[in-house]
Amino acid sequence: MKDIKIITEYWGKINPLKIEDYINVGGYTALEKFVSKMNPEKAIEEIQKSGLCGRGGAGFPMGDKLGMVAKQTGEKYFICNLEESEPGTYKDRLVVDNNPHLLLEGIIISALSIGAQKAYIYINGNYEKQKEILEIVILQAKEKKYWGENILGSKFSLEIEIFSGAGAYICGEETALINSIEGNRGEPKIRPPFPTSAGLFGCPTAVSNAETISNIPWIISNGGKKYSIIGSKNSPGTKLFLLNGAVAKPGCYEAPTGITVKKLIDDYAGGIKRGKEFWFAQIGGACGKLLLEKELKAKMEFGKECECSLGSGSILVVDKSVNIHDLLISWTDFFRRESCGKCVPCREGTFRLWEIAKRFRDGEISDRDKEAIQDILWTLDNTTFCPLGKFAGTAFRDAVGKGIVKF
Numbered sequence: 105m106k107d108i109k110i111i112t113e114y115w116g117k118i119n120p121l122k123i124e125d126y127i128n129v130g131g132y133t134a135l136e137k138f139v140s141k142m143n144p145e146k147a148i149e150e151i152q153k154s155g156l157c158g159r160g161g162a163g164f165p166m167g168d169k170l171g172m173v174a175k176q177t178g179e180k181y182f183i184c185n186l187e188e189s190e191p192g193t194y195k196d197r198l199v200v201d202n203n204p205h206l207l208l209e210g211i212i213i214s215a216l217s218i219g220a221q222k223a224y225i226y227i228n229g230n231y232e233k234q235k236e237i238l239e240i241v242i243l244q245a246k247e248k249k250y251w252g253e254n255i256l257g258s259k260f261s262l263e264i265e266i267f268s269g270a271g272a273y274i275c276g277e278e279t280a281l282i283n284s285i286e287g288n289r290g291e292p293k294i295r296p297p298f299p300t301s302a303g304l305f306g307c308p309t310a311v312s313n314a315e316t317i318s319n320i321p322w323i324i325s326n327g328g329k330k331y332s333i334i335g336s337k338n339s340p341g342t343k344l345f346l347l348n349g350a351v352a353k354p355g356c357y358e359a360p361t362g363i364t365v366k367k368l369i370d371d372y373a374g375g376i377k378r379g380k381e382f383w384f385a386q387i388g389g390a391c392g393k394l395l396l397e398k399e400l401k402a403k404m405e406f407g408k409e410c411e412c413s414l415g416s417g418s419i420l421v422v423d424k425s426v427n428i429h430d431l432l433i434s435w436t437d438f439f440r441r442e443s444c445g446k447c448v449p450c451r452e453g454t455f456r457l458w459e460i461a462k463r464f465r466d467g468e469i470s471d472r473d474k475e476a477i478q479d480i481l482w483t484l485d486n487t488t489f490c491p492l493g494k495f496a497g498t499a500f501r502d503a504v505g506k507g508i509v510k511f
C-alpha cells in the first residue's frame with residue numbers, strides 16, 4: 105500500500121513562495137472550515153480524536169495541550185517551536201523550505217483554537233533563509249486575510265510574529281524558549297507551573313513543534329478519526345524520519361509511525377551504503393539511544409509502552425569504519441558546549457565526560473576515570489535540572505552497556 109503523505113504531499117510539486125500554488129491544492133480550506141463551520145471546541149475535539157502527539161520529542165498529546173490552554177481566560181499565546189538544534193535533525197527546516205503555508209495554516213488554526221491573541225514563531229538564529237521564507241509567506245497570507253483583524257470576515261483575530269533565537273540547543277526546551285522571548289537568559293524555568301497555565305509573560309501558552317503543527321490542516325479537513333487509523337495505535341499519524349550516515353539514500357522520509365527501524369533503513373533509505381558494514385544506529389539525535397543489529401525490529405513510536413522512542417525522528421546509521429573515539433568526543437563535546445550552565449551536575453558532568461572521552465582516545469584513561477564514568481552518568485541521569493542533562497549521558501551509557509565501547 106502506498107504510504108499516505110500528510111506533510112510532504114506537495115514537496116517539490118508547488119512553489120513554496122506562491123500562495124496561489126498552495127491554495128490551488130486545497131490550501132487554507134481547513135482555516136476556512138474552521139472560521140465558517142467549526143468552533144474552537146470542535147476543532148480541539150477533532151485534534152484530540154486524531155491522537156496526534158508532539159513531534160518535538162516528548163510525544164505529548166497535542167489536543168490535550170490545546171484543551172488545557174483553551175479552557176483558561178485572559179491573554180494567551182501560541183508558540184511554534186522552530187529551534188531545531190539537535191544534530192542530524194533538519195525536518196522542521198525542510199517543512200519551511202518546501203511548504204511553509206502548510207505550517208502557517210496550522211499555526212493560525214492552533215492559535216485560534218486556544219483563543220490566543222498572538223502567535224510566535226521561534227526560529228533558530230541560523231535558519232536565516234527559512235526566516236526570510238516565513239516573512240514572505242506571512243505577508244502573503246495577511247493580504248488574503250488569513251490572519252490579522254477579523255480573519256476572512258469572521259470574529260477571529262490573530263497577530264503573528266517571528267522571533268529569532270541565537271541557535272542554542274537548550275532554547276528548544278519550551279521554558280528556556282519562553283525565557284528567550286521574554287528577553288531573559290536562555291535557560292529552563294522550574295516546572296510547575298507549566299507553560300499551559302503560566303507561560304509567556306506569565307500567560308497560558310501552548311508551545312508546539314513545527315512538524316506537529318503541520319498535521320493540523322489535514323486533521324481539520326479530514327477529521328480526527330481518519331488520522332487516528334494511520335500508523336501506530338499509541339501514537340498515530342505519519343512522521344518525518346531523517347536517515348543519516350551509512351545509508352545509500354540519506355534524507356528525509358515521511359512514513360507511518362510504528363514502522364521498524366529496519367524497514368526505514370532498507371525500504372526507504374536504500375539499505376546500507378555499498379562497501380559498508382552496519383555497526384549500530386542512533387535514534388533521535390545526539391541524545392538518542394543506540395540500537396544494535398538485533399534490535400532493528402523496534403517500532404518507531406511515542407508513548408510509555410513504545411519499543412523505541414523516536415525522539416526527533418533522526419536515525420544515524422553508524423558503520424564499522426567509524427572511529428568510536430571520534431563519536432564519543434563529538435557527543436560529549438556537543439553537550440558540554442550546549443549545557444546552559446544553570447545547574448552543577450550538568451555543567452560539570454558534561455565537561456568531565458568530554459575530558460574522559462579525550463583521554464580515552466589518547467590512551468590515557470585511568471582506573472579512576474573508569475569509576476568516574478558510572479558516577480557521572482548516574483548524576484546526569486538523576487540530578488540535573490532539565491532533560492538536557494539526562495540526554496547528555498544516553499549515548500555514552502548505551503555505548504558502554506551494549507559493548508560498543510570497551511575500556
Ligand SMILES: Cc1cc2nc3c(=O)[nH]c(=O)nc-3n(C[C@H](O)[C@H](O)[C@H](O)COP(=O)(O)O)c2cc1C
Binds near residue numbers: 164187276
Ligand atoms: C534540551 C531540549 C531541547 C529541545 N529542543 C526542541 C526543539 O528544537 N524543537 C522542538 O519542537 N522541541 C524541542 N524540545 C521539546 C520542547 O520542550 C517541547 O516539548 C516541544 O516543543 C513541544 O512541542 P510538541 O508537543 O509538538 O512536541 C526540546 C526539549 C529539550 C529538553
Ligand code: SF4
Binds near residue numbers: 274291447488492
Ligand atoms: S541540565 Fe544542563 S541545560 Fe538543563 S538546566 Fe542544568 S545546566 Fe542547564
